[in-house]
Amino acid sequence: MDSAVTQKLKCPIAIKLTIPEDKLEEQKEGSEDCLYSDDYEAFNIPGVEYGISLYPNYDHVGESRFIFFVSLSNPIKIDANIKIEIKSANYIFEKNFVVFEGDYTEYEKLCTTEELFDTEKCFIVDGKMIIKIDGFFTIEKEAEDDTLLQCDNFDISLCLALWKQETKDFVIAAEGKEIVVHKWVLALRSPIFARMFESGMKEAEENKVIITDFSFIVVEKAIKLCYHQSLVPHSTLEEKMKFLQFFNKYDIQPLKNNLETYLITVLNELTVCRLTNAALLSNATKLETKCTEFLKDSIKKKPISDFDILDKDFALNLFKGTFCHMSEA
Structure with a gap:
């Protein structure tokens, strides 16, 4: 019988993505490209990277979608808890999900493309859009050797x-x-x-x-x-x-x-x-x-x-x- 003791290890994640309005306008009519953050490493979970991107007009269907992705170089179970916020528009999206291996992508509709550029919706303020993401990755690992x-x-x-x-x-x-x-x-x-x-x-x-x-x-x-x-x-x-x-x-x-x-x-x-x-x-x-x-x-x-x-x-x-x-x- 395996008597190994496990403990939960948490890794905080956070991104602040600023997108200039002119970059959003370039994608307004729809494109296969997206506007994306850098990829960031989970500081205490080796082989794990994450990032966020935005399609102002996803697949030409008139919807703006953001995508949160996790990339794993080694198979591992990650319990992810994320919160995506656009403060100027009073928008908050929260999600819990599990990642096991390979690349995981979480698609979510933000709003219509028309609403994204509507000045009354305030997704874009002072010539830029600011998306903040924070949360935790949690894994189980064997307890530290004492x-x-x-x-x-x-x-x-x-x-x-x-x-x-x-x-x-x-x-x-x-x-x-x-x-x-x-x-x-x-x-x-x-x-x-x-x-x-x-x-x-x-x-x-x-x-x-x-x-x-x-x-x-x-x-x-x-x-x-x-x-x-x-x-x-x-x-x-x-x-x-x-x-x-x-x-x-x-x-x-x-x-x-x-x-x-x-x-x-x-x-x-x-x-x-x-x-x-x-x-x-x-x-x-x-x-x-x-x-x-x-x-x-x-x-x-x-x-x-x-x-x-x-x-x-x-x-x-x-x-x-x-x-x-x-x-x-």
Whole structure:
């Protein structure tokens, strides 16, 4: 039985196609040619291209049609969700469809050719027509390999046997739930826990610490990672970002460094803003640097998801740097 775990991968798509009125007029009487955008690659789905085109008078039948197309160089199932908008004419078209292989073309009537050139319909304004398209391609793929979270070469059977031992002597509590661990494992991983145990603090005397700034699920999985990554076979991106904060707070550097390296590999338009905030909260300088470089490179070229959640001070400095004019005296 195949036990592979799959995850959904989303790719945002967006095109703004501006067509001069004189180009539309040239096609008014009908033509085998059309007015089309460039072809664009889906940035995180290899071998996938897409674009949009417009026939002002499709096949001489007095209809204006637009065509959205997807080209696949390799067989793959894509769930597509698109929205095409002509704001000046209050026109919106939305469609969900599935692409499996080869070339896929979605034809849709926009209006009659007469209506397209009717000034009251406002498809053409100030000598041009502007068509905007946005949406998502979604595919299923095997979940990312989490082996980068592993920081030791200890035999898995040894680690699992250690985790199952009844000699655990310290309790970590969060949200009213508890997990029991070995003091020496925490001391080995974290100099902060080591100092806690040596200082005679209340936690050391009671053999218990209460953590209030992380959920129990995050605490439990982060502690298990201190034993071996095989104890946490799968976790969400949000959990991984919380692990990074946990490892930073308790100075668990080997795991933090490896997790930071892993998160850099999943950096894209959908994750960059969340990863940036996680990097800032976790003092993860390598991840912060990579996120900054990615944002500077993408901000003028590609749509970025969740930009509104980006740390405000970071965003302000980013804009200052990105839009600074370069001058030589």
